[in-house]
Amino acid sequence: MSDKRIAFEERTLTVSGEKAMIALGAQLAAARVAGLIVTLNGDLGMGKTTLARGFIQSLGHSGAVKSPTYTLVEPYELPGGRVYHFDLYRLGDAEELEFMGVRDYFDGRSTCLIEWSERGAGILPPADLVITIEREGMGRRVSLLPLSVSGESVIGAIEWE
Secondary structure, eight states, rough: OOOOOOOOOOEEEOOOOOHHHHHHHHHHHOOOOOOOEEEEESSSSSHHHHHHHHHHTTTTTTSOOOOTTTTSEEEEEEEEEEEEEEEEOOOOOOTHHTTTTTTGGGOOOSEEEEGGGGGTTTTTTSSSSSEEEEETTTTEEEEEEOOOOHHHHHHTSOOOO
C-alpha cells in the first residue's frame, strides 16, 4: 500500500453581500457528493450560517435555517438527501459529542456542515472541504481547501471569477 498523499490546492474568492454568500452555498450544494463533510471556519458574523442557509435551502428546504448553537445539530431531510448542520460554538468539551452519538451522523451518505469544528477536535472525522471566511474590505474572502478527492470535486464545480 502506498503512503503517498495527494496535495490539493486551496482556492479563494471574494464574496460581497448576503446574496452572494447564499449563492456560493447553493453552488456547493449542487456539487456535493455523498458523505461530504464540510467545516465552516471564521469569526462570529462572518457568514458561516448564511453559507449553510444557501446550501440547505437550495436543496429544497423552505423554512428558516438558523445556527443550531444550543442544540448543536439540526437535521434536514431533503429531496436531495440528508444534511446535518452543526454549530459547536457552545460545546464545553469535545467528549460531549460522544454522548450525543455524533458518529451516527457521519454515515457516508449524509452531508455534514460543521461550524466551529475545532471544538470537536479529536472526535470529529476529517473534513473533505475546509471553508474559511474572513473579512476583506466590505465583503468576505472565502478560502476553500479540499482535503479529499470529494472536496476537490466540489470546488472543481464552483464558478470562479
